Amino acid sequence: MSSEYENLIKIKHQTSAPHSPHQNGTAERAWRTLFDMARCMLIESGLPKCLWTYAVMCSVYTRNRCYNPRLDMTSLEAMTGRRPDVSKMHVFGTKCFAYVQNAKKLDARCFEGVFVG
Numbered sequence: 001m002s003s004e005y006e007n008l009i010k011i012k013h014q015t016s017a018p019h020s021p022h023q024n025g026t027a028e029r030a031w032r033t034l035f036d037m038a039r040c041m042l043i044e045s046g047l048p049k050c051l052w053t054y055a056v057m058c059s060v061y062t063r064n065r066c067y068n069p070r071l072d073m074t075s076l077e078a079m080t081g082r083r084p085d086v087s088k089m090h091v092f093g094t095k096c097f098a099y100v101q102n103a104k105k106l107d108a109r110c111f112e113g114v115f116v117g
Contacts, residue, residue: 034059045093047114054116058092061117065089090115 016023037059038052047055064075065084071077076084090096096115103109 034063037063041092045091045114047093047116051116055092058117062089092116 014024021028034056038055041055041058042049042052065086066074068075068078074084076082092115094115096113097110098113099110100108
């Protein structure tokens with residue numbers, strides 16, 4: 001690796017007082033961004049709030065595949081060294097169909113569901 005690339009992903013250890021999240025503004029901002037994305041996904045899809053964990057996981061998945069100007073690449077690319085494949089990404093909360101493995105001869109081969117990740 002080049003020294004320029006190593007300087008971009010260097011981890012800097014900083015301490016803060018226990019039980020005081022306001023001292024770690026970077027992490028709090030990241031959490032807020034993820035939960036704002038998840039809230040928008042739930043509202044847009046019309047799904048119940050009990051699926052919020054899936055919405056947050058989907059927002060993390062999406063966020064890791066977004067371009068980061070500070071790194072000049074995506075977060076996933078910085079960690080793995082490979083460009084992410086976004087061709088299989090789907091919209092959160094859309095209608096999907098799940099294949100039934102051992103269906104009888106005249107039974108339905110799939111059932112309808114909602115894509116959550």
